[in-house]
Amino acid sequence: MKEKIFFGTYTRKTSQGIYQATLDTKQEKLSQPQLAVKIGGPTYLRLTSANDLLAVTSQDDQGGISSYQITAADFTKNNDVLHPGASPCYIGVDNKRQLVYSANYHKGQIIVYKINENHTLSQTDSVTVTGQGPREEQDSAHVHFTDLTPDGRLVAVDLGSDKIYTYDVSTAGKLTQVNVLETESGYGPRHLVFSPNGKYAYLAGELSSQISTLKYKKAEGAFEVLQTLKTIPSDWTKHNGAAAIKISSDGKFVYVSNRGYNSLAVFEVQADQHLQLVQQISTEGDFPRDFAIDKTEKFIVCANQNTDNVTLYARDSRSGQLTCLQKDVVVPEGVCVCFADQA
Numbered sequence: 411m412k413e414k415i416f417f418g419t420y421t422r423k424t425s426q427g428i429y430q431a432t433l434d435t436k437q438e439k440l441s442q443p444q445l446a447v448k449i450g451g452p453t454y455l456r457l458t459s460a461n462d463l464l465a466v467t468s469q470d471d472q473g474g475i476s477s478y479q480i481t482a483a484d485f486t487k488n489n490d491v492l493h494p495g496a497s498p499c500y501i502g503v504d505n506k507r508q509l510v511y512s513a514n515y516h517k518g519q520i521i522v523y524k525i526n527e528n529h530t531l532s533q534t535d536s537v538t539v540t541g542q543g544p545r546e547e548q549d550s551a552h553v554h555f556t557d558l559t560p561d562g563r564l565v566a567v568d569l570g571s572d573k574i575y576t577y578d579v580s581t582a583g584k585l586t587q588v589n590v591l592e593t594e595s596g597y598g599p600r601h602l603v604f605s606p607n608g609k610y611a612y613l614a615g616e617l618s619s620q621i622s623t624l625k626y627k628k629a630e631g632a633f634e635v636l637q638t639l640k641t642i643p644s645d646w647t648k649h650n651g652a653a654a655i656k657i658s659s660d661g662k663f664v665y666v667s668n669r670g671y672n673s674l675a676v677f678e679v680q681a682d683q684h685l686q687l688v689q690q691i692s693t694e695g696d697f698p699r700d701f702a703i704d705k706t707e708k709f710i711v712c713a714n715q716n717t718d719n720v721t722l723y724a725r726d727s728r729s730g731q732l733t734c735l736q737k738d739v740v741v742p743e744g745v746c747v748c749f750a751d752q753a
Contacts, residue, residue, distance in 0.1 A: 473497025541571025
């Protein structure tokens with residue numbers, strides 16, 4: 411089987427935009443990526459159920475999202491939705507309601523867009539949160555994640571104020587806050603993933619290098635912290651920031667990338683939903699901002715931003731553990747990994 415994969419990048423040095431490669435699952439090898447779309451700062455990518463590619467973009471003094479229809483031979487732009495100032499850092503897709511949610515780290519802002527029948531995006535709502543935390547990076551609100559709960563609410567994770575917001579979403583794309591969880595001070599929450607049964611979530615704390623098990627209370631849209639662990643060894647004293655977090659479809663294993671300790675941490679989910687660390691494996695590069703599990707769940711692909719390389723791992727579905735297969739795949743300034751089937 412051959413799986414198409416896209417890489418989002420910064421375009422501060424040599425990168426020119428979005429790169430595309432192929433994972434050959436039989437050969438257990440990634441092809442060398444090629445430039446697919448020339449675009450400024452596509453630091454996060456998502457696909458819709460209609461096979462549109464959504465990319466964060468930066469154009470002059472504006473930032474926003476670019477939407478492309480993917481055809482067999484090319485990428486056709488649907489439209490850009492741009493706003494003055496910094497670009498967002500995350501894109502969430504709501505295929506059921508045909509909505510898109512962006513998180514803007516620098517502005518502390520959530521923006522909601524409608525996916526129109528002609529595949530273009532148009533804004534329906536925006537919310538700006540406020541607050542701060544004790545760490546230097548928490549001088550103001552920094553929304554880092556906007557995506558759906560299993561029951562269709564929106565979760566917004568604010569690294570700046572150590573808060574997790576939950577919103578109801580109307581069919582018209584309007585947000586109404588229903589709950590908020592405040593983590594321990596200085597936790598610096600970044601991203602979260604839900605268990606397949608929808609009753610639990612796992613939260614990555616960027617600034618604290620921690621991971622927490624959360625219980626999700628559907629009736630109130632509320633979260634409760636059950637457990638918190640470090641994502642790095644206790645004797646690591648240099649800088650580290652936890653980044654991406656992913657979960658296997660069977661809910662048995664959770665993976666977190668560490669930028670600084672430069673590793674993927676593998677956690678096994680116990681019967682009580684608590685986590686147990688089972689592996690720390692090098693990313694064979696520096697600053698692994700993002701990674702993705704392929705649709706067979708036999709492989710993981712990780713992008714190292716500072717060393718311009720991508721690492722391919724084999725994944726053991728029984729133990730959850732990883733084995734490095736390839737580490738010489740060149741992607742300049744790689745910061746997002748998106749398989750083409752992951753709508």
